[in-house]
Amino acid sequence: MKIVIFGLTISSSWGNGHATLWRGLCRALAKHNHYVVFYEKDVPYYAAARDLGEVPGGKLILYPDWSSVESCARSDVADADVAMVTSYCPDGIRASEIVTGQPKTLSVFYDLDTPVTLSRIRRGEALDYIGPRRLADFDLLLSFPGGAALAELRDRLGARHVVPLYGHVDPDIHRPTPAASQYSSHLSYLGTFALDRQAQLERLFVEPARARPDKRFLIGGAQYPHDFPWSDNIYFVRHLPPAEHPAFYSSSRLTLNVTRADMARMGWCPSGRLFEAAACGTPVLSDTWEGLEAFFTPGREILLAGSPDDTLKALDLDETALRAVATAARERVFDEHTSEHRARTLLEAFDHANASAPETIAMSA
Numbered sequence: 001m002k003i004v005i006f007g008l009t010i011s012s013s014w015g016n017g018h019a020t021l022w023r024g025l026c027r028a029l030a031k032h033n034h035y036v037v038f039y040e041k042d043v044p045y046y047a048a049a050r051d052l053g054e055v056p057g058g059k060l061i062l063y064p065d066w067s068s069v070e071s072c073a074r075s076d077v078a079d080a081d082v083a084m085v086t087s088y089c090p091d092g093i094r095a096s097e098i099v100t101g102q103p104k105t106l107s108v109f110y111d112l113d114t115p116v117t118l119s120r121i122r123r124g125e126a127l128d129y130i131g132p133r134r135l136a137d138f139d140l141l142l143s144f145p146g147g148a149a150l151a152e153l154r155d156r157l158g159a160r161h162v163v164p165l166y167g168h169v170d171p172d173i174h175r176p177t178p179a180a181s182q183y184s185s186h187l188s189y190l191g192t193f194a195l196d197r198q199a200q201l202e203r204l205f206v207e208p209a210r211a212r213p214d215k216r217f218l219i220g221g222a223q224y225p226h227d228f229p230w231s232d233n234i235y236f237v238r239h240l241p242p243a244e245h246p247a248f249y250s251s252s253r254l255t256l257n258v259t260r261a262d263m264a265r266m267g268w269c270p271s272g273r274l275f276e277a278a279a280c281g282t283p284v285l286s287d288t289w290e291g292l293e294a295f296f297t298p299g300r301e302i303l304l305a306g307s308p309d310d311t312l313k314a315l316d317l318d319e320t321a322l323r324a325v326a327t328a329a330r331e332r333v334f335d336e337h338t339s340e341h342r343a344r345t346l347l348e349a350f351d352h353a354n355a356s357a358p359e360t361i362a363m364s365a
Helices: 019-032 070-078 092-098 115-122 148-158 195-211 243-248 261-266 272-279 307-316 319-336 339-355
Strands: 002-007 036-043 059-062 083-085 108-110 140-143 162-163 187-190 217-221 234-238 255-257 284-286
Touching: 002 019, 002 070, 002 092, 019 036, 019 243, 019 339, 036 195, 070 092, 070 307, 083 092, 108 339, 115 148, 115 261, 140 148, 140 339, 148 162, 162 339, 187 195, 187 243, 195 217, 195 234, 195 261, 195 307, 243 272, 255 272, 272 284, 272 319, 284 307
Parallel strands: 002 036, 002 083, 036 059, 083 108, 108 140, 140 162, 187 217, 187 255, 217 234, 255 284
Antiparallel strands: none
8 A cells, every 4th residue: 555644753863753653554564565655744953853754664754844745645645545644744734635635645634742632622722634524534544552542532522533553663773782881770661741740750759869879860852941840860861762762771770760740641552662671671660540551560560659668668679570560561561462463453543444434434443
């Protein structure tokens, strides 16, 4: 198939979670001889941190403004089997008009930011990537979380056919590697700074760091403010491109996952960090949210923390216990959570949407 995507970014992983997911999916789709054309607006902040120059098995179109690419986009969509718009696409509304206006092409919207989308809709805010008809004109809606979000997307946004497409990992990229001294830590955290998870980060990472001054704690990510509550044993690495993630995780005795507040409240919304760290053979300590047990078994494949004491207990586990958790999690990822698994889910969703009358479909998590 030819699949045309209008997205936020695939070329730069700086400050966003979209790029790495798209790269894994595109590589998996290419293995099945599908061809992806990805349209990305060329903005300065991604251009300055670009770490991918071409779509795996496809084509990347970087454009300065919509008018310069509209004609080409119309031609590509008319020639495509599937055309897709994603959340936070800078020209999402304009692209949606083209995508949903081509009757021979399956029209898809992929919301990789469903908790944010629904939260803003509930507050009556306008979205610059969803038009006034919302999602009623799309043949298929893909949602990053599952669970109750699927029904709310139908009810609030008029989506006709909703399927969860969760996070994933490409094990060809994320795998155990030799430890790197600059990333060595007893507990690491990898993620862009976000105000809505700062309180949890302080509870589960900063406070334990102060309680264990003899341990080394490491944060990797972008956009951290100068007034972050650093301590002498908390080290910092500015934005790491995906190629450095395996070394970062593999150098961590234990790594922490903290979920964005909207995602945690909604549940059924696993961060890609969970799968990436597990694929690298690193034990994961995570905050809790509804549906987590559908992806990893608590206590056996993942450790859970709701307080600083929980983090300290995890840090005090011996190597045998931590290694058992890491091994079980890695096996689970290979069995269920790779980019190849999600590509199959995606292709099945395309087939189902093409074969079924939209008004009769109601898929659950």
